[in-house]
Amino acid sequence: MALTGLEIFKLLPKTNCKKCGMPTCLAFAMQLAQKRAKLEDCPDVSEDSKQALAAAAAPPMRKVTFGTADNQLSIGQETVLFRHEEKFYSPTVVAVTVSDKLTGQDLKNRIEAINSLQFERVGTQIGAGAIAVINDSTDPAAFASVAEMVKQSSNLALILVSDSPDAIFAAVDKTKDSVPLLAAATADTAETMAKIAKENNCPLVARAESIESLSELTEKIKSQGAEDIVLCLHAESLRDKLYNLTRMRVLSLKKVFRPLGYPTISFIADGDPSQQAAIATSLICKYSGIVVVDTVEPYAFLPMLTARMNIFSDPQKPVQVEPKVYPIGEPDENSPMMFTTNFSLTYYTVESDVEASRIPSYILVVDTEGTSVLTAYSGDKLNEKTVADAMAKHNVESLVKHRRLIIPGYVAVMSGKLEEATNWEIMVGPRECSMLPKYLKEVWK
Amino acid sequence: MPVPEIVESFTGQVNRITLGATKEQGGSRSSTITIGGAKNVVYGGSVDDASERPVIAIDVIDTAPEDWPEPLFEPYKDVAASPTDWAKKAVDEFGADLICIKFDGIHPDKADKDAAHAVKVTDDVLKAVGVPLVLWGSGNDEKDNQVMPKVSEAAKGENCLIGTVTEDNYKSLTAIALADNHHLITHAPLDINIAKQVNILVSDMGFPLEKIVTFQATGALGYGIEYAYSIQERQRLAALGGDKMMSMPMICDVGYESWRVKEAKLADAPGWGPVEDRGPMWEATTAICLLQAGADIIRMRHPKAVAVVKNFIDKLWS
Secondary structure, eight states, X not given: OOOOHHHHHHHSOOOOOOTTSSSSHHHHHHHHHTTSXXXXXXXXXXXXXXXXXHHHHSOSSOEEEESOGGGOEEEEOOOOSSGGGSOOOSOOEEEEEXXXXXXXXXXXXXXXXXXXXXXXXXTEEEEOOEEEEEOTTOOHHHHHHHHHHHHHHOOSEEEEEOSOHHHHHHHHHHHGGGOOEEEEEOTTTHHHHHHHHHHHTOOEEEEESSHHHHHHHHHHHHXXXXXXXXXXXXXXXXXXXXXXXXXXXXXXXXSOOGGGOSOBEXXXXXXXXXXXXXXXXXXXXXXXXXXXXXXXXXXXXXXXXXXXXXXXXXXXXXXXXXXXXEEESSOOTTSOEEEEESBHHHHHHHHHHHHHHTOOEEEEEEXXXXXXXXXXXXXXXXXXXXXXXXXXXXXXXXXXXXXXXXXXXXXXXXXXXXXXXXXXXXXXXXXXXXXXXXXXXXXXX | OOOOOOOOOOOOOOOEEXXXXXXXXXXXXXXXXXXXXXXXXXXXXXXXGSOSOOEEEEEEESSOOSSOOHHHHGGGTTTTTOHHHHHHHHHHTTOOSEEEEEOGGGOTTTTOOOHHHHHHHHHHHHHHOOSOEEEEOOSOHHHHHHHHHHHHHHTTTSOOEEEEEBTTBOHHHHHHHHHHTOEEEEEOSSOHHHHHHHHHHHHHTTOOGGGXXXXXXXXXXXXXXXXXXXXXXXXXXXXXTTOGGGOOOEEEEHHHHHTTSHHHHOXXXXXXXXXXXXXXXXXXXXXXXXXXXXXXXXXXXXXXXXXXXXXXXHHHOO
């Protein structure tokens, strides 16, 4: 959290030497607080003060990265409790378990099933982000060999899950160049685990039973020189887990309590695929940086990942669809042609109702900078010119041989001008697109 | 380093309301349902600050639906033509906390049925099940204004939740809900300012704020759920901040919205998993998301989705 001018003043030499260009140290401190001056302008500031100021400027929740190349994942660095206050920055990583008891074809199949959990949604690739190798065997050699196998057969980031420093040591040795996340250090193993993490430049999970003991543990790990930490609070129940995740988020962001200023990981061990997806969804909404699930069912993953995409979208930026002509069903040269705006919510509502009508149609999406029909019309982003331009640009005349355009009922008022601008017959559609099926069946025909 | 205390400065809380009336209370319900009452954000503070247990209202359509996707229609195919059998199945087999009668059949563009039909369905369902009822109009203002007052009258004394009233159409239903002593649903199109405005309008007619449930409109998962999510979170924060015009419990329409989207109903979708599992999961995930944003009543449809959500609620509120 940013320091106030007075707090910064206390860290300055207080000599009023004017070398920074300000009349007094206090004036300089005020400028620093408002980010209008740079600390380097003070030639006499002590090293201790520099560090204190840098630490205060650090984000309240540290950013932690693991994995390499295309699958480098970043978690943390969140700034708010509610997405509408700003946005959530680092989409929750969904990881899937692979037991080190698996061998041969079973192991291959499992990795393949995880690799294939990739989907495309509104032009964006969404999918499982990491594989968590679990040391069920308790054998360091088996753990290391499965970790290596996963590294070779998947591009996804790696999480190495074992309480045994020996097992982690063995597995890191085979996989360190892909920067795995090591899970987990406990109070008993903190020093050894921190040493392994530091030597191999890997982030480390800290696991404890309570928020208090977790805070002590992260301080201990940090004192060993390992600073990329991920928090894992072992909880008795899902309820404890969710309440504690919220408490930890408040402590790190609102209280700037540094020992908890790290992202979090949650393991969902039991339940059928549907229950796992339900729990994962709540953990995605409520502050888990990573969720580890066991299921590989696409039907559970697609909604879970869609929820993540929605919750981590930027509330300040309306989600837009690409302005172009969308064929719904298999329309031909006699099919209806209608337009709407490129605000995704508007478009998808229209699309869904046109689909429901089962009448193959074309929807022309006019670029209104992601605003809805009425907003775009009021803001003059939707007028006879923008519609006519879109019709020309996307060559709608080549798609249908009729010249009849259905327009949203809310902009009936633009019919006359649009007719003049396009020479098409303008048909005023319903105000609510839920009436489109009826309109297309009765009025269009 | 000691862990700092978190002291909340909330001055308000969400209204706590009870739906349904037993025989002693002048109705015929076998049990009542209490919702709302949250004193903190979802999972904020301690378990004692949480809302009452969120509840699930299963939709019963007054007229057999013709356009339901196959995986959704399947569990109801033997009862679709009989709202009473439908309601019984929803309560006895699928564990509905409430029944929401959705009067699609009165819509002029659908079956265009009259008030007598709607009253009969209401009477019959009241006799068939003991849970409290939600009575939800067709969305056609003119027809709802003709029919829903009759429905309200038919359920007088039962302390139902009736709606919806909007900024442009609130007078008839508000007046009759007040006269018949029901709770009322105020409805706004994903716009928190309009939501507050509708509450002010109905309260100006003398309708008690403590008997209102808000419906902010619902976007399905993948189709605008983030708007509903944030508006619901903002409403909760407004309630905690002491805004009496925004301190109502919230209802969401998850069943209808989630079964409109292609991810829920597209059968031929390689790589997406079987539609029989995917559709219910889409509905369940939509509901789970909105629970994280403070929903108090969730309207749902598929029994598998209801089971997943109930299982989740059991883990968090028990």
